[in-house]
Amino acid sequence: MARNKFEFEEPYLLLESKLEDLKKLSEQLNTDFSEEINHIEKRLDQMMEERYKRLTPWEQVLLARDLDRPMTRDYIRLLCSDFIELHGDRVYGDDLAMVGGIGMMGGRAVTIIGHQKGRNTKENISHNFGMPRPEGYRKAYRLLKQAEKFGRPVLTFINTPGADPGIGAEERGQAWAISEMLCGLSSLRVPIISVVTGEGGSGGALALAVADRIVMLSNTVFSVISPESCASILMRDVKRADEMAGHLKMNAQALYEMRIVDEVIEEPARQYLLDSPDFVEKLKNTINNYLDELGSLEISKLLEQRYSRFRQIGQFLE
Template sequence: MMTIFDFEKPINELESAIAELRQIALEKGLDRSREIAELEAQRERLLKQIFAHLSPWDKVLLARHPKRPYALDYIRLMCENFTELHGDRLGFDDPAIVGGLAKLGNYKLVIVGQQKGRDLKERQRRNFGMAKPEGYRKAMRMFRLAEKFRLPVLTLVDTPAADPSVESESRGISESIAQSMLTLFELTVPTVSVILGEGGSGGAIALAATNRVLMLEYAIYSVIPPEGCAAILYRDPNKAPQAADALRLTADQALQMGLIDGVIPEPLGAAHRDPQTTALSVRAAVLQQLDALSQLSPEALREQRYQRFRHIGVFETAQ
């Protein structure tokens, strides 16, 4: 079943009309190219108009779009090769975390990402991208591998949060998040993270404590989901759109606040309409950051990373 948001319905109606005209032209051998071209131009104008006025809540919906490309899609589309590694070497293998060795341009590197899953069965198996303690320990294993072999690290963030279950709490989810951050802070190789969709709370920061943090244009980065914020602050989960405004969770807002280092533009209509172009944009942005970071010494990389996060949230008040 196709997911269509309210603000996308006029676009979907035009696309349905275009598809219908093409089918008629094919079946009856008619030339409908002029009508199709006019509808396509109308669709382009409508896309530009709608996407120029998206609210923060609209962007939350886009970040969660079930057709949006996930970590493994980006790895497949932008890497020359990829060898997936499994397990945390402590007896578990969390499917919510994927990672391995890859070649990206001139770089051999380690990639670690969060994977949500496409259908219901896969989403349940991957726990909707919410990693358990063993998932972050699996990530740490790969971070240490990168340090050992002097390989850059790329993390692809897309999670609503870390797994909040009693089981994960009993096995030390908060400790594993903290240790994952510490492991990233201690690395002396270049590290880059890209927030692909949802950057939710500590579950995201556990993979995003890197030298450079980038966000896709319609991704979000927040300490809590809007629904949770609305339930706590307004005592009404239905006020999630209002909470999304207050949380300042969009990519542009995160850049203004100095939480990230850059915004990667998405194709017109968002990433799910053109995954290939989006992946090429992510690839170019990551390679640009790796080129710059490769000029720094190991000690400078670690210090820059520390100072970057040390200054988040610091502000001055007038006397």
């Protein structure tokens, strides 16, 4: 699958294209440089991989927002042998920024809910750039309650710039829809696992993240505010967003160290994630192991652990 290019990759990509030129020239000249070219190619791959290990927080924000990342529906296709998408909040409409439904995952019935972005402008308009409106959260809430009724564990996939900031969303109670999700998830009587698969934008992302286990992919972010908004409020200069991305400690590794998330799954560099067998296996194993572990707990114990998981978050002086 083709992928977007990032600014920090430019020198490497330039070298790559020069190598292509060299290959063509060597053909024209009937001279075999393949050994030398192979050597440089290997070295280039190495350099790229090393560069990916030194990503700045801002570069990670850009990677997290990449529209070529797998989206919720891709993960559903990967994980489920059968899946039926369910629609609508029964009150107002069906929000395509939030997808959800029921399916079979390795012999286990699950409910899956997640944000859905589009890959191009047309798709993004119909999915509202992955920014749910109240009806999206109310659809999700309905599916949670349904999962609870049938004792199905819940998986959520998080990838949103945030909840929709429009007039309509305000009129229909965006804040109310989100808070009911937070409260509803905190006491839902089935195991919940959240995977941050891209951008975790503020309350609109948190509404799917009150889970027993939170997993982040290594090039994803989760933040109280976008670095752009933060820079514009605090510095009155949106251009300082890259600086803010560091201060906000919003990347997967930082959040793992703060014990906000339970696990970080390493992403392969420069590859469509689901094309990497290692990545796919790691993701499947992580989810299944957590589901086994949580499924063996008594519900009261599960709820107690989930409450204290969030109850203990915070640093203050006493």
